[in-house]
Amino acid sequence: MITCGDYGSCLSNTNFEATTTCSVTFYFEAIRRLLAATGRKRALAAALLWDKVGLALYGRPWSRLTPAEQAHLRAQVDAIAVPAGWAREAGRDGDQYIRPLPVDAAAARRRLQQFLARQNGRPVAADNLIYQAQLGAYGRGFYSDELAPALQAILAETLQTHGYHPTP
Structure with a gap:
């Protein structure tokens, strides 16, 4: 060639x-x-x-x-x-x-921790958590509430660390 x-x-x-x-x-x-x-x-x-x-x-x-x-x-x-x-x-x-978007795990974790610290234990809507996780992981939010498996794990871990329990 x-x-x-x-x-x-x-x-x-x-x-x-x-x-x-x-x-x-x-x-x-x-x-x-x-x-x-x-x-x-x-x-x-x-x-x-x-x-x-x-x-x-x-x-x-x-x-x-x-x-x-x-x-x-x-x-x-x-x-x-x-x-x-x-x-x-x-x-x-x-x-x-x-092509899946790369997840910036450290930034997502940091963004979620800062958001939850500001909430001071108050109830938080799931869509707000998803948006914060997306902002941290990708630098932007999306109209979809779908999270990558790695980001779901980070969200669950961060919620548990801050004493939050998901409710249906």
């Missing part, structure tokens, strides 16, 4: 086959960077990636590729996404690449 230092050298190459291989290699590197740089995003539409790679690799969008070309393309994108910590999941709106 031909490799290039940058996209400009690919464009200046006069050999069409080498240029095509080079631009596809460059495009896959761009996908690697995109998957690595999405930071706090949890999901990325697979069709978006597949369409762009289809255009780069075959000169046609995803919808115009044969089933064999689509399978080949999926395998190549998966080969980049999986080592970067992403997993492809089927959803009702199509496949997505999902």
Whole structure:
């Protein structure tokens, strides 16, 4: 496989086959960077990636590729996404690449401890605790009340340490 230092050298190459291989290699590197740089995003539409790679690799969008070309393309994108910590999941709106957010356990524990200390033993709503745990762990809150297992354990431990008992 031909490799290039940058996209400009690919464009200046006069050999069409080498240029095509080079631009596809460059495009896959761009996908690697995109998957690595999405930071706090949890999901990325697979069709978006597949369409762009289809255009780069075959000169046609995803919808115009044969089933064999689509399978080949999926395998190549998966080969980049999986080592970067992403997993492809089927959803009702199509496949997505999902990556769990990293939990900053120390910050979550500290945020929860500070919040509970301010409450001074008063009853606390579950949604407030979830929001505080999310702020500590991720630096932001979410509209979902879903917590990662590691964050659930931190919350339970912190509640117990401060003398709180969950009620239904």
